Amino acid sequence: MSVIVGQPERIRVLLAHHRPRYGEVLFRVLVMIASLTVIAVIAGLIAVIGVQSLKGIAHNGPGFLTGTVWDPVHQVFGALPFIYGTLLTAVTALALAMLIGVGVALFLVDMAPPRLARPIGFMVELLAAIPSVVYGLWGIFVLAPWLRDFVEVPLHDTLGWLPFFSGTPIGIGNLAAVVVLTIMVLPTVAAVSRDVIAAVPLSQREAALALGATRWEMIRIGVLPYARSGVMGAGILGLARGVGETMAVTMVIGNAPTISLSFFSQGYTMASVIANEFSEATTELYRSSLMEIGLLLLIVTLVTNAVARLLVWRVAYGSRAGTLLA
Amino acid sequence: MSTLAVLPAGRIPGRDMRRRRATDRLMRGLLGLAALLAAVPLVLVLGFVLIQGLPALNLALITQSPVPAGFPGGGVAPAVVGTLIMVGLGTLIGTPIAVLAGIYTREYAGGRGATAIRFLVDVLAGVPTIAIGLFAYGLIVVPSGGFSGLAGGVALAITIVPIVARITDEMLGLVPGSIREAAYALGIPPWKAIVHVVLPAAAAGIVTGILLGVARIAGETAPLIFTALGNDTVSTSLGQPMDALPLRIWVYASGPYDSWHAEAWAASLVLVLLVLAFSLLTRLVMRQRSRSGM
Amino acid sequence: MTTMIRESSSIAPAVEPEPPSPSRGIVPGQRAAATIEREAVQVELDGLGASYGRHVVLRDITFTARPNSVTAIIGPSGCGKSTLIRCLNRMHEVTPGARVAGEVRLGGTSIYGSDIDPVVIRQRIGMVFQRPNPFPTMSIFDNVVAGLKLAGIRDRALLDEVVERSLRRAALWDEVRDKLKAPGGALSGGQQQRLCIARAIAVEPEVILMDEPASSLDPVSTLKIEELIDSLRMSYTIVIVTHNMQQASRISDRTAFLTVGDDGAGYLVEFGDTATIFTNPRQRLTEDYISGRFG
Numbered sequence: 001m002s003v004i005v006g007q008p009e010r011i012r013v014l015l016a017h018h019r020p021r022y023g024e025v026l027f028r029v030l031v032m033i034a035s036l037t038v039i040a041v042i043a044g045l046i047a048v049i050g051v052q053s054l055k056g057i058a059h060n061g062p063g064f065l066t067g068t069v070w071d072p073v074h075q076v077f078g079a080l081p082f083i084y085g086t087l088l089t090a091v092t093a094l095a096l097a098m099l100i101g102v103g104v105a106l107f108l109v110d111m112a113p114p115r116l117a118r119p120i121g122f123m124v125e126l127l128a129a130i131p132s133v134v135y136g137l138w139g140i141f142v143l144a145p146w147l148r149d150f151v152e153v154p155l156h157d158t159l160g161w162l163p164f165f166s167g168t169p170i171g172i173g174n175l176a177a178v179v180v181l182t183i184m185v186l187p188t189v190a191a192v193s194r195d196v197i198a199a200v201p202l203s204q205r206e207a208a209l210a211l212g213a214t215r216w217e218m219i220r221i222g223v224l225p226y227a228r229s230g231v232m233g234a235g236i237l238g239l240a241r242g243v244g245e246t247m248a249v250t251m252v253i254g255n256a257p258t259i260s261l262s263f264f265s266q267g268y269t270m271a272s273v274i275a276n277e278f279s280e281a282t283t284e285l286y287r288s289s290l291m292e293i294g295l296l297l298l299i300v301t302l303v304t305n306a307v308a309r310l311l312v313w314r315v316a317y318g319s320r321a322g323t324l325l326a
Numbered sequence: 327m328s329t330l331a332v333l334p335a336g337r338i339p340g341r342d343m344r345r346r347r348a349t350d351r352l353m354r355g356l357l358g359l360a361a362l363l364a365a366v367p368l369v370l371v372l373g374f375v376l377i378q379g380l381p382a383l384n385l386a387l388i389t390q391s392p393v394p395a396g397f398p399g400g401g402v403a404p405a406v407v408g409t410l411i412m413v414g415l416g417t418l419i420g421t422p423i424a425v426l427a428g429i430y431t432r433e434y435a436g437g438r439g440a441t442a443i444r445f446l447v448d449v450l451a452g453v454p455t456i457a458i459g460l461f462a463y464g465l466i467v468v469p470s471g472g473f474s475g476l477a478g479g480v481a482l483a484i485t486i487v488p489i490v491a492r493i494t495d496e497m498l499g500l501v502p503g504s505i506r507e508a509a510y511a512l513g514i515p516p517w518k519a520i521v522h523v524v525l526p527a528a529a530a531g532i533v534t535g536i537l538l539g540v541a542r543i544a545g546e547t548a549p550l551i552f553t554a555l556g557n558d559t560v561s562t563s564l565g566q567p568m569d570a571l572p573l574r575i576w577v578y579a580s581g582p583y584d585s586w587h588a589e590a591w592a593a594s595l596v597l598v599l600l601v602l603a604f605s606l607l608t609r610l611v612m613r614q615r616s617r618s619g620m
Numbered sequence: 621m622t623t624m625i626r627e628s629s630s631i632a633p634a635v636e637p638e639p640p641s642p643s644r645g646i647v648p649g650q651r652a653a654a655t656i657e658r659e660a661v662q663v664e665l666d667g668l669g670a671s672y673g674r675h676v677v678l679r680d681i682t683f684t685a686r687p688n689s690v691t692a693i694i695g696p697s698g699c700g701k702s703t704l705i706r707c708l709n710r711m712h713e714v715t716p717g718a719r720v721a722g723e724v725r726l727g728g729t730s731i732y733g734s735d736i737d738p739v740v741i742r743q744r745i746g747m748v749f750q751r752p753n754p755f756p757t758m759s760i761f762d763n764v765v766a767g768l769k770l771a772g773i774r775d776r777a778l779l780d781e782v783v784e785r786s787l788r789r790a791a792l793w794d795e796v797r798d799k800l801k802a803p804g805g806a807l808s809g810g811q812q813q814r815l816c817i818a819r820a821i822a823v824e825p826e827v828i829l830m831d832e833p834a835s836s837l838d839p840v841s842t843l844k845i846e847e848l849i850d851s852l853r854m855s856y857t858i859v860i861v862t863h864n865m866q867q868a869s870r871i872s873d874r875t876a877f878l879t880v881g882d883d884g885a886g887y888l889v890e891f892g893d894t895a896t897i898f899t900n901p902r903q904r905l906t907e908d909y910i911s912g913r914f915g
Binding site for chain 1: 346347349350353354356357358359360361363364365367368370371372374375378422423424425426427429430431433434435443445446447448449450452453454455456457458460461463464465468484487488491513515516517518520521541542544545546547548551552555572575576579580587590591594597598601602605609
Binding site for chain 2: 709711714716739740741742743744746747749751753754755756757766767770771816819820823
């Protein structure tokens, strides 16, 4: 059996000839610049918005955070109504989204057969894909009237003496905003919770079952304690999402800077006031004050996101495209 | 997670067991209710968009410009054109940066560097898009003296970067190490190995991620409110205000005219169909790849 | 066994096809009589050690793989055979935290010199892996010339020539000559491995390293690979890691036996002519391993 002999020298000479090394350096520089761009954008966000709000900060002082009057005409800028509105809607929506979201996650991971789990999981993911403005449109013309007629009026008639249900219900208002926000935050909470719960080792579940636990008890003893910090992270992520949500809330909350305990009252959130008033802002101080609200919003979401990611990171850094939609 | 069999509990005395079983049934019912509550809104929203939007959906809607307020007829052509242009621009600017950043994270960065970049990408993903709009406003609109399609495109680019970067990172991670080894062992320079061997192997997944990102930014309103501003006429000039579908839906939904409302529903239908199509496509490709073991 | 066609452009006298011999491999010394087609270089290991972080996996390995010969590395699992061979083409250092001690010389020059580019080393010292790993997105043709194309060589005529030559040498030409455009993954396991060998050969290395190249293949493919290795020695220096002792005794000229020491690191127990190692080893440990008393 003989062997073909060719012209190795020719190949080796060619290989030696085609050997400039600047390609490697160039590429490394390129990818590093790209990564630095991400850092630069985050830094730039804080810097640009911060600089733009300086005028407002100087003029409004610390009273900005506690002032309840928002009167651009007279150059009085108090942001408390918006802070209140954001907190009220986001926290309430989060509470509801956690209840439903963790429930869905548990259902999908520990209860549903795969044939049921896949479509339901997909449907929840799809909720995250619908644009915010479409939720707003639906909220104005479908949800708000329905809420008014079937929820708010009955509640007002029966429990109207409670501060939560006082005032004339017109559909548009805090409650509508809470419902819409819950729907939009739900996919985030559900998807991350699902990852976290699925990451609980089988051994934990089996240990509980081996003790003779019912399915619910297994979840209670073997799954939830283990997933606690991760689920908390999911909640904080959902909170961050709810705080930053703009369009749908703007379209159904009524956009009135009032502070009220009532769910029927119209309200205003930080994101909404920026969305509504920025393009119309006539004076630089007005714009700068709105930027100041934007800065506050940015810092709050950055911090909550960072904290949430740190919590969730350890438990489930998964390879799921689903979490991208969240 | 497979359903695990529950051991027969006949050993445990009666009353306690009955209570536990009742609790179990109750909680499981509640969990099922949660699943229902989660799935129902989707049907409601999509259903109404379909019902309300379909009657008003016609070719004129997409090809004609708006007529004076309150009059019937006209369309949202400026919005359609504007969305195409700005989404295109945003994707064009954002995707290369995102893919390169993803390559850096997965192929070059050390353990700590990679974790840091991944963390920052996730943080950027969580920034409210209205803040990104404010950033683009300060960055471009203020120095250039006016609202523009360019500013809108840049805002959308910033929005798409974390989505594509994260998925590039993950898709590259799915490429088997043996492929990289084979390339290095041949004496191929690392960067060529990545660009010509590893990247093509991950290409399908990355393209899917880009489609996902496109679907997302196509539906974004907040970054465009004070960057592109909106326009009642079809404009292809990046230096002028530009309209977009989400912007127009917002304006029309908030307005008093029924014709506007109808057009808003129709435009929403278009947007939702686009997003749905891309999401389904993504899912299909994802499932195919995981099945083929890649 | 296929008889390969002799190319007229060969620069050395052609070798007569050897008759098939049932006793093949039992007396390794006989093969040295065949004519060398091309002068290969030798690979010297001098006090080679390797570690991952603080965990030392190899300690003080010294032997020489002679030109135009097959040197086998055998030993129980965990003794560091794979790490050893990956130090020879600087693949070990690709892993984060990996470190190398001692020296490896290719034709007298250290491959770990500060001015040496690992990329160049890998063009001169090729590698074939345990599991065939053709590039999934490339055709058979592109797979074979991947090392050349990606280095910038574009001459179509030359590439065609290299493809045919490499595939012939790898004993795969007849089976794929009509489907060069088919994807690299569309072949059987044994064919894929020969494709990987062709790919490694195409960049004209001087040394070919093989990390258990036949262990994931069926017996028939394994035999084909072994015959291939036997023929390749005419043009290359071959170092092969194998856990299959019979294989080592069949195809190699010299053998290195490694095992795990008490400190958890692999070390060289014995090195010598294959015939001696397998029939009359010097070390007790070697004899125990050969006769299957451990590992």
